[in-house]
Amino acid sequence: MPCNLLSGYKHLYNKEINIRPDQPENITRLLLPRKPNVGIRHNIVRHRGSIVMQNRLAARYSGEVYLVKHDL
DSSP: OOOOGGGGGGTTTTTTBBOSSOOSSEEEBBOOOOOOTOOOOOOOOTTTTTTTEOOOOGGGGGTTTEEEESOO
């Protein structure tokens, strides 16, 4: 899937990333290791097709990466 990532995440280009089996209605969860204490950046409306990472406000879910299915 073509995408544009911020410079700090370019190591994810050209990698095969699996999808988690537990899927909520509005997002697709990617199977990547969580990163604790992710800083708060680009906290904007998440449009359909966006790739987002949970920040430290999500506590234990910090660093989880999602694909947004519907505008949030």
